Amino acid sequence: MKVNARFVASATSPESFLRDRRPEVAFLGRSNVGKSSVINSLLGVKGLARTSSTPGRTQSINFFLINEAFYFVDLPGYGYAKAAQEKRRAWGRLIEKYLAKRPQLVLSILIVDARHEPSPLDLQMQSWLQHFGLSYLVVSTKIDKLSGAERRTIRQRTRKAFDTERMIPYSALTRSGAAELWGEIQASMARSPAVAES
Numbered sequence: 644m645k646v647n648a649r650f651v652a653s654a655t656s657p658e659s660f661l662r663d664r665r666p667e668v669a670f671l672g673r674s675n676v677g678k679s680s681v682i683n684s685l686l687g688v689k690g691l692a693r694t695s696s697t698p699g700r701t702q703s704i705n706f707f708l709i710n711e712a713f714y715f716v717d718l719p720g721y722g723y724a725k726a727a728q729e730k731r732r733a734w735g736r737l738i739e740k741y742l743a744k745r746p747q748l749v750l751s752i753l754i755v756d757a758r759h760e761p762s763p764l765d766l767q768m769q770s771w772l773q774h775f776g777l778s779y780l781v782v783s784t785k786i787d788k789l790s791g792a793e794r795r796t797i798r799q800r801t802r803k804a805f806d807t808e809r810m811i812p813y814s815a816l817t818r819s820g821a822a823e824l825w826g827e828i829q830a831s832m833a834r835s836p837a838v839a840e841s
């Protein structure tokens with residue numbers, strides 16, 4: 644698929660969430676796990692979503708318009724240990740407001756590190772997605788850092804850890820998993836009533 648993508652808005656409060664009702668695909672995960680890198684690799688661009696080796700880079704909700712048709716939404720990462728308590732609370736409130744009231748949110752992509760067991764915060768995030776009744780899938784990223792043997796079992800291990808069938812092994816570096824993830828994104832659009840109306 645030929646993609647045209649541009650950054651359109653950055654929101655730090657619900658008042659600045661977009662109002663045009665195009666469908667949205669959200670990217671969630673621990674701080675520094677590789678959310679922005681998944682977005683950039685899907686789009687085949689470098690640096691559209693800002694990446695960094697410093698955790699906590701993305702602190703606002705960033706909206707990218709894809710092919711004038713739908714949005715990729717880059718959410719700020721959770722679990723950044725050095726963030727002040729108050730900042731972490733503000734993060735929680737912002738994400739919760741976004742997830743709780745977003746009928747145009749057709750798919751949430753929970754990004755986790757393929758090298759580690761899920762953290763309590765990853766599992767809590769999954770519970771939130773389930774609580775809000777959202778369609779989601781787990782993307783296990785950085786598989787380029789796994790050994791061949793680990794790569795062969797990553798699907799099975801992630802499915803077990805999150806108790807879900809919906810998962811994709813991924814690498815932003817090699818783009819492994821990108822075609823499969825695009826397939827899921829397009830299937831979500833096709834299922835969404837918001838698309839039919841627009």
Ligand code: GTP
Nearest residue numbers: 674675676677678679680694695699700701720815
């Ligand atoms: P915050 O916005 O700060 O929460 O981070 P993020 O989750 O958006 O992570 P980001 O995409 O900025 O990536 C964090 C670091 O991981 C960067 O140094 C990336 O180069 C690296 N990285 C991301 N994805 C991959 C991957 O698939 N493979 C490898 N080897 N490195 C990756």
Ligand code: MG
Nearest residue numbers: 678679693701
């Ligand atoms: Mg980021």
